[in-house]
Amino acid sequence: MNDYTFQFDKVSRRYPHFQLQDINLKLPTGGIMGLIGPNGAGKSTLIRILMGLIAADEGTVTVLGQPIPEQQQAAKRHIGFASEDMRLYKNATLDWHMSLIGRIYPEQWDSKYANHLLKAFDLIAEQKIKGMSHGQRVKSGLLLMLARHPKFLILDEPTTGLDPVARKEVLNEMIAVLQDEERSILFSSHNTQDVEQISDQITFIDRGTLVSSNDKESFIEEWRRVRMRTPENLMLQADGNIKELIRQGANTTLLVRGLTDQMVTDWQQQGATIQHIDYLSLEEIFVAEVEAKRQGDNS
Numbered sequence: 163m164n165d166y167t168f169q170f171d172k173v174s175r176r177y178p179h180f181q182l183q184d185i186n187l188k189l190p191t192g193g194i195m196g197l198i199g200p201n202g203a204g205k206s207t208l209i210r211i212l213m214g215l216i217a218a219d220e221g222t223v224t225v226l227g228q229p230i231p232e233q234q235q236a237a238k239r240h241i242g243f244a245s246e247d248m249r250l251y252k253n254a255t256l257d258w259h260m261s262l263i264g265r266i267y268p269e270q271w272d273s274k275y276a277n278h279l280l281k282a283f284d285l286i287a288e289q290k291i292k293g294m295s296h297g298q299r300v301k302s303g304l305l306l307m308l309a310r311h312p313k314f315l316i317l318d319e320p321t322t323g324l325d326p327v328a329r330k331e332v333l334n335e336m337i338a339v340l341q342d343e344e345r346s347i348l349f350s351s352h353n354t355q356d357v358e359q360i361s362d363q364i365t366f367i368d369r370g371t372l373v374s375s376n377d378k379e380s381f382i383e384e385w386r387r388v389r390m391r392t393p394e395n396l397m398l399q400a401d402g403n404i405k406e407l408i409r410q411g412a413n414t415t416l417l418v419r420g421l422t423d424q425m426v427t428d429w430q431q432q433g434a435t436i437q438h439i440d441y442l443s444l445e446e447i448f449v450a451e452v453e454a455k456r457q458g459d460n461s
């Protein structure tokens with residue numbers, strides 16, 4: 163058995179106005195990685211390389227133990243890919259698609275599970291794809307993918323455009339699927355809340371570079387918001403561990419990476435009164451990490 167579902171080693175891919183640069187990234191078997199990045203960050207490019215749809219200009223890619231793109235067919239048997247725009251036949255019913263996938267993957271297709279998903283996703287097998295809402299189409303695509311039990315699920319913005327009820331149905335099913343420890347998931351989204359719910363590892367990318375990749379708890383532990391009342395003469399700057407500083411009169415808010423007791427004691431000794439020390443949401447961490455990286459790149 164392979165320890166890693168995928169491995170990127172110094173992977174780069176150039177386009178005329180964009181470059182995915184020097185990506186080193188790996189996902190342990192059974193892991194769930196949330197891939198978060200702003201528009202145009204390179205998430206889909208990374209996923210396309212992973213699927214063997216485009217080749218890297220430099221570096222090596224291994225998926226389920228197979229070199230990509232050379233052995234992509236062998237790897238793809240065990241990959242389930244779902245995206246916002248699923249390519250389904252508009253004039254055919256969901257039932258027709260289920261029979262088709264069942265014939266293509268006779269050993270993998272699990273009709274009992276497919277029927278369970280039909281109910282969980284509130285879908286009608288006899289309905290034609292063209293008569294479905296966006297959310298029903300996305301859920302149909304996920305059903306077709308999940309019911310063949312792929313070892314590696316690649317989800318490119320699967321919850322985008324879904325209403326809150328459909329999003330919950332999809333996320334609940336993902337969480338259920340994850341009970342199987344052999345299964346790995348890469349989940350790309352703008353919606354940090356969805357990613358936060360199901361991922362154990364988070365990767366932030368921005369402008370084609372990897373900002374940071376770590377387990378979720380470490381990210382949450384690393385960042386704090388400190389609100390305090392500060393005397394005018396207290397000198398504070400956004401540098402070192404302080405990544406952002408907002409001063410409004412005597413009220414100061416800091417975003418700090420790696421807050422220590424010593425830092426708090428120093429501020430108190432200089433006359434500051436600490437009011438709150440809070441955790442950041444994943445979305446705030448994402449923004450703070452991207453800004454810290456951009457400032458580092460520009461300095």
Ligand SMILES: Nc1ncnc2c1ncn2[C@@H]1O[C@H](COP(=O)(O)OP(=O)(O)OP(=O)(O)O)[C@@H](O)[C@H]1O
Pocket residue numbers: 177178179180199200201202203204205206207208
């Ligand atoms: N075939 C291509 N030719 C030229 N440039 C491309 C091509 N494919 C992608 N790009 C560029 O690569 C950059 C990254 O695109 P990508 O789709 O990977 O971003 P993304 O993070 O998935 O963005 P979004 O969240 O908006 O979907 C963009 O600037 C895009 O214009």
